[in-house]
Amino acid sequence: MKKYTFLFYFCFICIYTFGQNPLVTHMYTADPTARVFDDKLYIYPSHDIVPKPGGKAPKFCMPDYHIFSLENGSTWKDHGRIxxxxxxxxxxxxxxxxxxxxxxxxxxxxxxxxPAPPEDGSFFRRIGVGTSKSPTGPFKWEENYIAGVKGIDPGLLLDDNGKAYLYYGGGDDIYVVQLKDNMKEITGKPIKVEGLPSSYKEGSFPFKHNGVYYYTFAHVFPEEGYTIGYATSDSPLGPFTYKGKIMDNIGNGTNHHSIVKYKGKWILFYHWWEISGYSRLRSMRADYMEFKEDGTIKKVKPTLRGIAKPTVGDTIQIDRYNEIREAKTAFVGGNEPKGWMVCDTRMMGYVKFNDVDFGKGTAKSIAARFSCGQRNGSFEVRLDNPKGKLIADFPLHFTGGWNTWETMEAKIKEKVTGVHNIVVVFKSLWGADKIANLNWLILKD
Structure with missing residues (x-):
């Protein structure tokens, strides 16, 4: 497996991770299944790793499962390996x-x-189940896989009448079967999901909206690669009517998704591999999704901003901007975790980040992660627009170079409450084309 030795697998001990896209960067995560339990948002993803040099491993090297929950407005808590x-x-x-x-x-x-490869070799993957009284475990794992089910990518639907359905499979055919009340056995023989387009399919995720059953799935078009498609029906067992794509192929990699309604907004969770640069080391992401009046779904375009509404204590990844002028973004370098930065900042250039929740005004200061290769200038944090109220000022100093990062803290000049757009404005000598590099901000109380 020498071809993997060029890859750097970035991993450090981290309990809380950041909430803009990609959602986490301390490990590689794929196939994110999001669920809302008791008004709290959770993600159940798979986990990619780099194969050990010289070891035997499949193209995708996936050893275990973690669980994440959304804390505050944009911070994801890793509950560890389950x-x-x-x-x-x-x-x-x-x-x-x-x-x-x-x-x-x-x-x-x-x-x-x-899903997991069975020891008995009875099929490529069998599907197992575990139970818990908590959404984050620990789970008690059943001693045997679910009899009569052979395939990958379990997707569950719990209907309004309490009946549960398991969708699964990968290939030309996808299957669905009703589960018994114990949720561990099937009621009869699985049936093929009818009405779907031809070609390879996987990644089943069913849900119900306005009385309509939506079956969403990863669909491989020969000329395009992995896309996310959907079909609808008036029955959980189908037949379904194909409606089109929710997301086009991105980066010529795989895609696998889930869809939930959280705090009144629909969200599409999916994965991409822009952090690693390698399609077998993926990172989960999320963007808002909308329905049209006729019930069809508007196509979702991937963004860096994602779904975050940071609040006090959350990391504001400022490069996930809503507006930028006289500045650029690039992949971060030096002694920083993987991600992006705002760079090539010019005099009076700015970057605007919308919808930051200051809450009841408990924030007393702002921390900023920056690097600087010169000694002249500053950057300011203003509210709502580039000429808005000045709430913090950061005088610059030489950090050791443009790839040497430090954290600086500045007091908030007056109490700020509620949700605001924040704008970082860069100032220096006229003609300067590199004032500072900026990674993130944090409101601190």
């Missing part, structure tokens, strides 16, 4: 095949479904 491949009671050891999972709540119990 299941390792070698802890699967019926699973093949060291197979690195822990693909896309799902989790659903029925009554007071959470059911976590996952």
């Amino acid at each position: 299941l390792d491949q070698n802890e699967v009671p019926w699973g093949k050891k060291d197979a690195y095949g822990m693909w896309a999972p799902d989790c659903i709540k029925k009554g007071d119990t959470y059911y976590y479904y996952y």
Whole structure:
């Protein structure tokens, strides 16, 4: 596996991670299944890693599962590993095949479904289940996989009448079957989901909206690659009518998704691989999604900004701007974690970041992560527009170079409450084309 040795797998100990796109950067995450439980947002993704040099591993090297929850407005908490491949009671050891999972709540119990290569070799993947009284576990794993189910990518639908359905499979055919009340067995023989377009399909995610059943899935067009498509029906068992694409192919990589309604807005979760630069090391992302009046879905375009509304204590990744002038963004360098930065900042250039929640005004200061290769100038934080109220001022100093980063803190000049756009304005000598590089801001109380 020498071809993998050029890859740098960035991983450090981190409990909280950032909320703009990609959602986390301390590890590689893919196939994000998002769920809202008791008004709180959770993600159940798979986990990509770099194969060990010289070791035997599949094209996708996926050893375990983590769970994330949204804290504050844009901070994702990593609850740690909940299941390792070698802890699967019926699973093949060291197979690195822990693909896309799902989790659903029925009554007071959470059911976590996952695919894994079986030790008995009965099929490519079988699907297992675990139960917990908490959305973050620990889970008690069933000793055997679900009998009668062979395939990948479990997607669960709990209907209004309490009946649950399992969708699964990858290839030309996708299957659906009703689950028994215990959520661990099927009621009959799985049936093929009818009405879907031809070619390869996977990544089942069903949901119900305004009385209509939506079946969404990853669909590979021969001329385009992975896209996210959807179909609708008046029955959870179909047949379905194909309606089109929710997202076009991005970066010639895979895509796998989920869709939830959270705080009144619909969100599409998906993955991309722009952090690693390698399509087998992916990072989960999220963007808002909208329905048209006729129930069809507007196509979603990937953004860096994503769904975040940062508040006090959250990281504001300023390069996920809403507006920029006389500045650019680029991949961060030096002693920084992977991500992007605002750079090539000029006199009176600015970057605007919308919808920052100052809450009840508890923030007393702003921390800024920056680098600087010169000694003249400053950057200001203003409210709402480039000439708005000045709330913080950061005088610049030489940090050791444009790739040497420091954190500086400035007091907030007066109490700020509620939601505001913030604008960072760069100032220096006229003609300067590099004033400072800026990564993030944090409101601190």
